[in-house]
Amino acid sequence: MDNIDIGLAVSAGMLVLVLIGVRVAFAAAIAGLAGLVWIFWAKKGLAGDQFFWALTVAVKTAGQVPHSKVASQALSLIPTFILIGYLAYYAGLTKALFEAAKRWVGWLPGGLGVSTVFATAGFAAVSGASVATSAVFARIAIPEMLDVGYDKKFAAGVVACAGTLASLIPPSAILVIYAIIVEQDVGALLLAGFLPGAFSALIYGALVIGLALTFKNFGPPVTGFTWGQRFASLPAAFPIFFVVAIIILFIYNPFGGDAWGTPTEGGALGAFVVFLMALGKGMRWPQLKDALLETAKLSVMIFTIIWGVLIYVRFLGFADLPGAFSEWITSLDQSPMLTLILILCAYAVLGMFMDAIGMLLLTLPVVFPAVIALNGGESVAAADSAFGMSAVGCAIWFGIIVVKMAELCLITPPIGLNCFVVAGVRPDISVHEVFKGSSPFFIADAITIAGLIAFPGIVLYLPELLLGG
Amino acid sequence: MAGHASILSDNSLLSRADRALFRGETFLALLGGLAVFSLMILAVVSVGGRNFFNQPLPGYVDWIEQIMPLIAFIGVSYCQRLDGHIRMDILVSRLKGRPLWAAELVSTLLMLLIMVLMVWGSWSHFDRSFDFNAPLWSRDSSLDIRLPIWPAKLLAPMAFSVLCLRLALHAWGYARAFLRNDREPVAVPLIEDAAAIAAKEAASVSGMDEQSGAA
Amino acid sequence: ATEWNVSLWGKRRAFTEHVEKLAELVKEKTKGEFTLNISYGGLAKNRENLDGISIGAFEMAQFCAGYHADKNPSITVLELPFLGIDSLEKEIAASMAVYRHPAVQADLARWNATLLMPSPLPQYNLAGVGDAPRTLEDFEGLSVRATGGIGRAMETVGAVPTSMSATEVRQAMDSGVVKAVAFAPHAHMAFGTVENAAWWTTNLNPGTVNCPVVVNTDALNALSESEREALLGSVDEALDYYVNFYNEKTMKRWGPLLDEKGVERVTYDAASLVSFRERVAGPAAGEWIQEMSARGLPAKELYELVKVIADGD
Numbered sequence A: 001m002d003n004i005d006i007g008l009a010v011s012a013g014m015l016v017l018v019l020i021g022v023r024v025a026f027a028a029a030i031a032g033l034a035g036l037v038w039i040f041w042a043k044k045g046l047a048g049d050q051f052f053w054a055l056t057v058a059v060k061t062a063g064q065v066p067h068s069k070v071a072s073q074a075l076s077l078i079p080t081f082i083l084i085g086y087l088a089y090y091a092g093l094t095k096a097l098f099e100a101a102k103r104w105v106g107w108l109p110g111g112l113g114v115s116t117v118f119a120t121a122g123f124a125a126v127s128g129a130s131v132a133t134s135a136v137f138a139r140i141a142i143p144e145m146l147d148v149g150y151d152k153k154f155a156a157g158v159v160a161c162a163g164t165l166a167s168l169i170p171p172s173a174i175l176v177i178y179a180i181i182v183e184q185d186v187g188a189l190l191l192a193g194f195l196p197g198a199f200s201a202l203i204y205g206a207l208v209i210g211l212a213l214t215f216k217n218f219g220p221p222v223t224g225f226t227w228g229q230r231f232a233s234l235p236a237a238f239p240i241f242f243v244v245a246i247i248i249l250f251i252y253n254p255f256g257g258d259a260w261g262t263p264t265e266g267g268a269l270g271a272f273v274v275f276l277m278a279l280g281k282g283m284r285w286p287q288l289k290d291a292l293l294e295t296a297k298l299s300v301m302i303f304t305i306i307w308g309v310l311i312y313v314r315f316l317g318f319a320d321l322p323g324a325f326s327e328w329i330t331s332l333d334q335s336p337m338l339t340l341i342l343i344l345c346a347y348a349v350l351g352m353f354m355d356a357i358g359m360l361l362l363t364l365p366v367v368f369p370a371v372i373a374l375n376g377g378e379s380v381a382a383a384d385s386a387f388g389m390s391a392v393g394c395a396i397w398f399g400i401i402v403v404k405m406a407e408l409c410l411i412t413p414p415i416g417l418n419c420f421v422v423a424g425v426r427p428d429i430s431v432h433e434v435f436k437g438s439s440p441f442f443i444a445d446a447i448t449i450a451g452l453i454a455f456p457g458i459v460l461y462l463p464e465l466l467l468g469g
Numbered sequence B: 001m002a003g004h005a006s007i008l009s010d011n012s013l014l015s016r017a018d019r020a021l022f023r024g025e026t027f028l029a030l031l032g033g034l035a036v037f038s039l040m041i042l043a044v045v046s047v048g049g050r051n052f053f054n055q056p057l058p059g060y061v062d063w064i065e066q067i068m069p070l071i072a073f074i075g076v077s078y079c080q081r082l083d084g085h086i087r088m089d090i091l092v093s094r095l096k097g098r099p100l101w102a103a104e105l106v107s108t109l110l111m112l113l114i115m116v117l118m119v120w121g122s123w124s125h126f127d128r129s130f131d132f133n134a135p136l137w138s139r140d141s142s143l144d145i146r147l148p149i150w151p152a153k154l155l156a157p158m159a160f161s162v163l164c165l166r167l168a169l170h171a172w173g174y175a176r177a178f179l180r181n182d183r184e185p186v187a188v189p190l191i192e193d194a195a196a197i198a199a200k201e202a203a204s205v206s207g208m209d210e211q212s213g214a215a
Numbered sequence C: 001a002t003e004w005n006v007s008l009w010g011k012r013r014a015f016t017e018h019v020e021k022l023a024e025l026v027k028e029k030t031k032g033e034f035t036l037n038i039s040y041g042g043l044a045k046n047r048e049n050l051d052g053i054s055i056g057a058f059e060m061a062q063f064c065a066g067y068h069a070d071k072n073p074s075i076t077v078l079e080l081p082f083l084g085i086d087s088l089e090k091e092i093a094a095s096m097a098v099y100r101h102p103a104v105q106a107d108l109a110r111w112n113a114t115l116l117m118p119s120p121l122p123q124y125n126l127a128g129v130g131d132a133p134r135t136l137e138d139f140e141g142l143s144v145r146a147t148g149g150i151g152r153a154m155e156t157v158g159a160v161p162t163s164m165s166a167t168e169v170r171q172a173m174d175s176g177v178v179k180a181v182a183f184a185p186h187a188h189m190a191f192g193t194v195e196n197a198a199w200w201t202t203n204l205n206p207g208t209v210n211c212p213v214v215v216n217t218d219a220l221n222a223l224s225e226s227e228r229e230a231l232l233g234s235v236d237e238a239l240d241y242y243v244n245f246y247n248e249k250t251m252k253r254w255g256p257l258l259d260e261k262g263v264e265r266v267t268y269d270a271a272s273l274v275s276f277r278e279r280v281a282g283p284a285a286g287e288w289i290q291e292m293s294a295r296g297l298p299a300k301e302l303y304e305l306v307k308v309i310a311d312g313d
């Protein structure tokens, strides 16, 4: 057996472990370590007296990974973004946003649904995680929608789906993870999520309006707010813009001067602003302690997957599986775009059964180099490439699309986490009903993804400003 | 798609050991949370220093690299106690009683095996950076301000050892449940149905709103 | 057949051409019996390459002395500021002399590593944005990305050195986190710092970094006589190829690129350079000798070994 076969066998073994319920982080670490042992042992001809040597080398090689990969400045954005989200609850930002959105766009057909979409998009700018975002809005938006007669399936569906915006609009933990895995500029990826997030929110909004115009008894618009009332609703939501501005200015200065610092600093300063607001709103040590414990738990969960998967990735490096996969993909006798679309379809299927972060971490080490190779390689010029963009551009573009795919899996049965959470907040709404209410939004997401593929400029416009085109 | 667990307790030795260990784990996780908080403070000091006093914080990146392992490792056992490490339980959740406890026992023992090996590997990683005879015992230091790296590297085997304890305890719990054919064993995370997960997530969010008085 | 794994990082570039050449020569000389599989970053992180060698995970690796001075204190002598080494040939001669010293071999033997060859680099001159430092005083408060000995040299004249990985440097400079970056020309090109730079120092010549290629000693000893001969006998040719490649492909592009990007060349007069050297070089060498002697290394001997080559013709 050569190394490629070992690579395939071990990868299959890992999928079995994941399927039988071994936690993803540990399944990846077990597979990676077993693969390393196998490769080192095979190098010594699988001789019986060399097994312990192979085990020792493999264990020591794997033992380097957790510290050396985790001690990184860029990764410090993940816990910071998680902390921002928790602090934002205490800062009262959710309620303020919903109120403002209601007064400004509530008059549209399906007004409260549209308000929910835009308020959630606003909250996404301080929240790094989709599930948490849906959980909060389920409590705030659903009761109001039910009060004025919206269908409960729709009300629950719109909240579950709008929550996924949190992973595109910066700050986003999952975009940071993508950037780290594929070794791209974190700032560029965060910036890249902004327009597609807004685009996606607009499509959601248009879909709600379309539904409201199509179905009678959908739910009335909310009218009667004066301009005075509208403007009065803004100050409470204003801190969101402040935080967004800080994070953006630390990544890229649109006024032509230097950025104010690094994305790491921007994220941490944003968290500090929200922290001060939460203090102002009455947060004290017991609440802060809860937020810190929740942040610690979620962070350690993510970091454990990261180092577990990176042990598997280290093994892949020795097996050279990504290289072999790239060669195979590029040798296919079909258009690169078709191959890309097939890859995305595979993600849609996989996403039905897997968690978004786990799915990306497990697949990207092999899939990403293949996509770059499809485009024409690491040093291809935009003019000669298959997708009409440079390698860096392709990395960013594919990142946004694949994250959008991963987010789609949060609202698809059977394991759409956002839907479970919304149903959990509302005991009167079953998971089944939330899935039903979410289904129209698949169309919106399909349109969004098609739009991002057809018009890469939506993704690449902002990062190209940062990277100097 | 676990991540939520109910852990039952009683007066057995197992359950008491579980709760005692959990107190330790909670303390460690809180240290991890405070480490996240310190990242925030560090950035404020760094940006403030650079912009207002023209004096950047020396070794800002070095300090972040020292803090990150604290965040990434120290709560790993706390997360396992609360069943926070994600997995696909689509198959396992269909099992009940003895087959379930057997499956959980196998998966726990596999995790215990990998973590024992990781303690060995990460210890050796620490050991290569540590030298009793060198200044600050350091055989590897950070790039900028030359902080010794061994304390950060030591965190991994330490946190992983606590996780091994936790996994051994879970293995004990599942083995006991299997032998006694328990329906609702203590001290181990139980897979919940969607309704229970949901109720818990709802409670955690509503708790936040009520405590903050912001809702 | 013998297969060795080689752990490099980044992409194939001037800095890795000697290893690529070595792999080619070894394969040719042994008729494919002995191959070097080069991996760019797949086997270890650059700062963990020496660890990987000591573990035995791969057989050959490249790293830089300044990444972990504590792991390889003896060879940091080659990273002292203002040694006065002014060509790649001299850099090779000084490196090889140091690598052959028994105390240095013993230092690396702690990692089960045998030093094979250097990756000679020219002087790390500064490229930067904003006002160029035209006198020694101008360095006061200048934030500069510089590692190892050059970083400490910068500190001596009041600059604020920060180290970050090479891939982050471009953004750090664009965002104003650092105003200047010390790199060799190929790195100024590879990591894009030349794109937005306003100025470049032509003759500050503060020093360079030393990045050896090492092999795992056990693996080296396990080679057959002919394989060993093929490997060790190809080092000189690989280095010649490297130097030629660097001078022809990199340095020839450098001048025109500076013109094209409109980068101002800042040249210091002799008096400034002398005062710079006096303030930095002597104290740095003295401090190094003291610290390394305390660790039990023949520090003075190593320093003089390098100086003799640097000052020779």
Ligand code: NA
Pocket: A123, A124, A125, A126, A127, A128, A129, A165, A166, A167, A168, A169, A170, A171, A172
């Ligand atoms: Na977000």
Ligand code: NA
Pocket: A351, A352, A353, A354, A408, A409, A410, A411, A412, A413, A414, A415, A416, A417
């Ligand atoms: Na799903």
